[in-house]
Amino acid sequence: MHVLQKKPWHALRVAAMVVAVLVVSGCASPASRRAAPVEDRSATSAAATRAAIPVAAAASEPVKPPPPGIENAGKPGYYTVKPGDTVIRIGLESGQNWRDIVRWNNLENPNLIEVGQVVRVVPPGVDPTVASARPVAPAKVETRSLDVKPVAAAPASAPVPAAPTPASAPPPAVVAPPPSPPPAREADEDSMNWMWPAAGAVVTPFEEGRSKGLVIGGKAGDPVYAAADGRVVYAGSGLRGYGNLLIVKHNATYLTAYAHNQTLLVKEDQNVKRGQKIAEMGSTDADRVQLHFEIRKQGKPIDPARLLPPR
Numbered sequence: 001m002h003v004l005q006k007k008p009w010h011a012l013r014v015a016a017m018v019v020a021v022l023v024v025s026g027c028a029s030p031a032s033r034r035a036a037p038v039e040d041r042s043a044t045s046a047a048a049t050r051a052a053i054p055v056a057a058a059a060s061e062p063v064k065p066p067p068p069g070i071e072n073a074g075k076p077g078y079y080t081v082k083p084g085d086t087v088i089r090i091g092l093e094s095g096q097n098w099r100d101i102v103r104w105n106n107l108e109n110p111n112l113i114e115v116g117q118v119v120r121v122v123p124p125g126v127d128p129t130v131a132s133a134r135p136v137a138p139a140k141v142e143t144r145s146l147d148v149k150p151v152a153a154a155p156a157s158a159p160v161p162a163a164p165t166p167a168s169a170p171p172p173a174v175v176a177p178p179p180s181p182p183p184a185r186e187a188d189e190d191s192m193n194w195m196w197p198a199a200g201a202v203v204t205p206f207e208e209g210r211s212k213g214l215v216i217g218g219k220a221g222d223p224v225y226a227a228a229d230g231r232v233v234y235a236g237s238g239l240r241g242y243g244n245l246l247i248v249k250h251n252a253t254y255l256t257a258y259a260h261n262q263t264l265l266v267k268e269d270q271n272v273k274r275g276q277k278i279a280e281m282g283s284t285d286a287d288r289v290q291l292h293f294e295i296r297k298q299g300k301p302i303d304p305a306r307l308l309p310p311r
Contacts (some may be wrong), residue, residue, distance in 0.1 A: 054150050069105075069118035077128020081117040092247060094121035095255055095299035097233040099268075121299075192250065194307050195274055197227045197258060198281060198291045205305065212301040213257065213294030220262055220289050224279040226272040227256050227295070227308075235268050242292070243284030248272060259292035260284050 072078045080092055087110040091098035102110045104120045113119070122128045200222065204215035230250035237244050242259040246266065249255045262282025272278055283289045295304045 009288060049166075067114055067116035067118070070116065070118075072118045072120075075128070077120060077122035077126075078118050079121045081113050081115055081119065083115050084240075085113065085115075086111075086238065087113065088234060090119065090121065091234070092239070092255075092257065092296070093299050095249075095253075095296055096121055097249060099233070132310075192228055192254065192307065193274060194227050194295075194309065195225065196224050196308055196311070197256070197293050200281075201293070202305070203290060206301075206303040213292055214304050216291040216293060217290065218281045218289060220280075220282055222289075223277045223283040224258055224261060224281055224291055226274055226276045226278050228254075228274050230256070230272060230276075232266050232268050232270045232272060235264050235266060237284065241285060242281070243274070243286060244282065246279055248278075253297055255296050257292075257294040257296070259294075260286040260290055262289075 002231075016268055055258070056168050063291060067081075069078070071079055079094055081090070087098045087107070090096075091101055094101070098110070100123070101107075101119060101121060104122075107113070108117075144190040158212055194218075198216045198218055200216045200218035203217045204211050206212070206214055224246075226248060228248075228250050230248040232246060233249045233255070234245065234247040239245055242260075244261040246258040246261065246264060247255055248258075258279055260282055261279040261284065264278075265280070266272055266278045281289055281291050286292075293304060294301055295307060296302070
C-alpha cells in the first residue's frame with residue numbers, strides 16, 4: 001500500500017516538469033522569431049534616412065548669382081574687385097575720380113561692392129584700348145615737311161612730252177599741300193611743372209613693389225603743398241593705411257596722393273594751384289609724423305624723385 005501511494009505523486013511531478021519545459025520553450029521561440037525582422041527594419045530605415053539627408057540639403061541650397069559685370073572681366077578699361085578694395089582705392093589704382101566710377105557703373109551704394117565684381121574705369125564712349133595704351137613719347141615723331149627742290153631734268157625713262165603748239169597752254173604748276181600741324185601732345189613729365197610737397201628730408205625712397213611713393217619727414221603741423229595745379233578728387237580717411245588723405249587729379253594722366261595728414265585744408269572738387277598749402281603734416285594711421293607722397297601715371301605709381309626738381 002505504501003509503494004502504491006508514492007508512484008502517482010512521482011508521475012505527477014514528472015508530468016509537471018515536462019509541461020513547464022514545453023511552456024518555456026514555446027514562449028522563447030516566437031520571441032526570437034519576432035525580434036529579427038524588427039531589428040532589420042530599423043537598420044534599413046536609418047540607412048535610408050541618412051542617405052536622403054544630403055540630397056534634401058543640396059536641393060534646398062540656393063544658387064548664388066555671378067558678380068555684376070562678370071562678362072567684362074579681363075577687358076581693357078575694366079577692373080575686377082579684389083578683397084579689401086573700395087571704390088576710393090579703385091579710383092586711386094585706375095587714376096580716376098571715385099565719384100566718376102560710381103556714376104559710370106550706376107552704383108546705388110558705393111560702399112557695397114563684392115569680390116569678383118567688374119567695374120568700368122574709363123568713361124563710357126571712350127575706347128579703352130586707346131585710353132590704356134597711349135604713346136610713350138609722341139613729341140619725338142617728326143611731322144615737319146621736307147625741303148625738296150624740284151628736279152631739273154626728267155628721268156631718262158620718262159616719256160618725252162609732245163612739242164607744244166602755239167595754241168596749247170603750259171600745264172598748271174603742281175602746288176604741294178601745306179604741312180599738317182603736329183598732333184596735340186598730352187601733358188607728360190616734360191610739360192608738368194612739379195614741386196616738392198614738403199620741405200623735410202626723404203625718409204623712405206620709392207621702391208617698386210614695396211613703397212609706392214616717398215616718405216618725407218617733418219614735424220606735426222608742417223605745411224603740405226600741392227605739387228602741381230589740379231583738382232581735389234578725394235579728401236577723407238576712408239582708405240585704410242593712408243590716414244587723412246588728399247588725392248589731386250592734375251590731368252587725364254597724372255594724380256598725386258598726400259597721406260597721414262593731421263589736418264586737411266581743402267575739400268573735394270576744389271581747384272588747387274601749385275604751391276598752395278593743402279594740408280598739415282601728421283601721423284594719422286602711421287607710427288610717426290610723415291607725409292607719404294605718391295605720383296601716379298594712369299593709376300600706376302612711379303618714382304616721384306624722377307619728376308620732382310633737384311634740391
